[in-house]
Amino acid sequence: MQTSDLRIALFSGNYNYVRDGANQALNRLVGYLLRQGAQVRIYSPTVAVPAFPPTGDLISVPSMAIPNRPEYRIPLSLSRNVRRDLEAFGPNVIHISSPDRVSRQAAQWARNRNLPVLCSVHTRFETYFRYYNLSFIEPLVEAWLRKLYRKCDALVAPSESFAQVLREQRMNYDIDIWSRGVDRDIFNPQRRDMEWRRSQNLTDDIPVIGFLGRLVMEKGLDVFSDAIDQLRRRQVLHQVMVIGEGPARGWFESRLPHARFVGFQGGADLGRAVACMDLLFNPSVTETFGNVTLEAMACGLPVVAAKATGSQSLVEDKVSGRLITPGAINQFADVLQNYCTNAELRHQHGNAGEFRSLDYSWDAINQTVADTYARLIRQRAARSMVP
Template identity: 65%
Template sequence: MQPSELRVALFSGNYNYVRDGANQALNRLVGYLQRQGAQVRIYSPRTDKPAFASVGKVVNIPSVPFPGRGEYRLPLLISPHARTDLKKFAPNMVHVASPEFVSHRAVTIARARGVPVVASVHTRFETYPRYYGLTFLEPAVAAILRRFYRRCDAIFAPSESMAQLLREQRMNYDVGIWSRGVDHEVFTPTRRSMDWRRALGIHDNDVVVGFLGRLVMEKGLDVFSDTIDRLRRRGIAHRVLIVGEGPARAWFEQRLPDAIFTGQQTGTDLGRALASMDILFNPSVTETFGNVTLEAMAVGLPVVAARATGSESLVDDGVSGRLIAPGGVEAFADSLATYIGDDAMRRAAGHAGATAAQRYTWDAVNQTLLDAYLRIAEHRRSGGKPPKGPLG
């Protein structure tokens, strides 16, 4: 089978109405597939004010604001219009990018029509309840995810550490890697700007500990704040720079009144903001890859991160940064203090990270997924059987 024979239906709960690493990766994938001659149709909720222009034709999926997190949309159903469009498009590959109601239905329709299905895993949904006092729900969420992913022909994780976790959780028997790339023209050490730092009130000899990401509790904002408190109590001089936006911003600003908040940055402005930090601190355990970790490495920053899926596949502990047990506030503070106090160590770790980041390019990682599409489609076309479902 050739790429030009592919007709891919992509189902996503968020393709472009809120900017995040997952949907930007999906947009890059669609652009790459189209350049290789494949046809792609996206089925996703749409809004009047999207966060960025989408790539490809998007068919609207009816949705409502997600309870308690109104910036996100909850897809409700595959409407008659979308169902008619899907039938006319006649995909020979279905890609589901989020395990919500509509994607469950899309898998059912695909299986009924004999169309192979792949799923990409973008976040650890089973960990979310712990950030809202609902830890007891984690086993139930994991069971629902297992039922969903086992109905797919294959699933793809963005890192080997996440892929191994999915295997251990028995989510599917065919677990592949669809990694992430980095735009080396945007994320480069040359974007560092002392003038930009000075405009924010940062002195040239200040060491800046940075955070980059959506300001939501599941990004580990509590651990970040507690760690900064430890540094201050120890009398370790530093500045804190927060780049990002989200519903927890007011909480974060109150928790870190001396931090500098820039709001959301994009494009070369984001590259400048990240390169103008001195250390990236990423305590999150919910990412399956950690785009911000890779971007920080690309601009030459040492990264202090939680030893969790994603980051542990990127950060070479003790070389390009430090990996600390999740929630280990004292250990996080120790590592940050070491980098703050040792310019040579900070530069060496940043250089190691920038060197490692060079091998991550978008075209290479998207070609890997395209090859997997073709392998799975050819297997099914030659008489291969679909997965049996939840019981394997």
């Protein structure tokens, strides 16, 4: 089977109404598949003014805003109109990318028609509850996820370390790696612009510690803030730049009154802002890959990250950055201090990270997903022929 023979119905809980790393990857995948001649139809909640235009044909599914996080929407049902559209499209493979009710109904729809189902796992959903004092329900969430993932023909995970977590959790045993790529035209050391940095009231001679990501608590904002507090107590010269927007921005600004918040940056502006940092601090444990980590590495920055699934697949400890036990504030502060006071070490580890980033080509990475679709279709057809 050729990639051009594929007809993929893709279900997403958030394809383009709020920008995040997962839906950026999905849109890139769809763009690649369309260029290869495949047919793709996307089903997702929509809003009147999305964060960015969708790649491909997007069909709206019924949804409602999450009460405490109204920027996000919950898909409600595979409605009659959506089912009609799905039947007319006639997919030969279903791809689900979030464990919501609509994705579960789509997976059942596929099983009723003997179609294969691929699930891409983009985040460690079960860990989110730790940030809302609900960690006691984590085992229940794992069981709820397992019930869906075990019914899929295969999973794709963004890193080998996360795939191993999924195996240990008994989510599925057919797991391919769908890594992430980086746009080297946007993210490279040559994007560094000291004039722009000065325009943000950041001086040339004091190291800039950067945060990049959506401003929500599950990104480790509390750990980031506590470690920066330690640097201030130790009187370590440093500056902080925060790139991103989100509902926790007010809280984060109150915790980091001396930081420079530059808001959302996209495209070439994002590459410039990242390259103007001197190191990236990414304390999140919810990442399954760490797009921001790879983008910083491509800009020649050392990365200080939590020793978690995504970062462990990218950062080589003491070579291109440091991996620290999640939540270990003093250890984070120690390595941040070391980088702030040692420009040669920053340069050495940043160069190693940039070299590592050269391995990540988007087209080759996305072709692995197309190959997985084709394999699942072949396997399903072979099973159907067995008497």
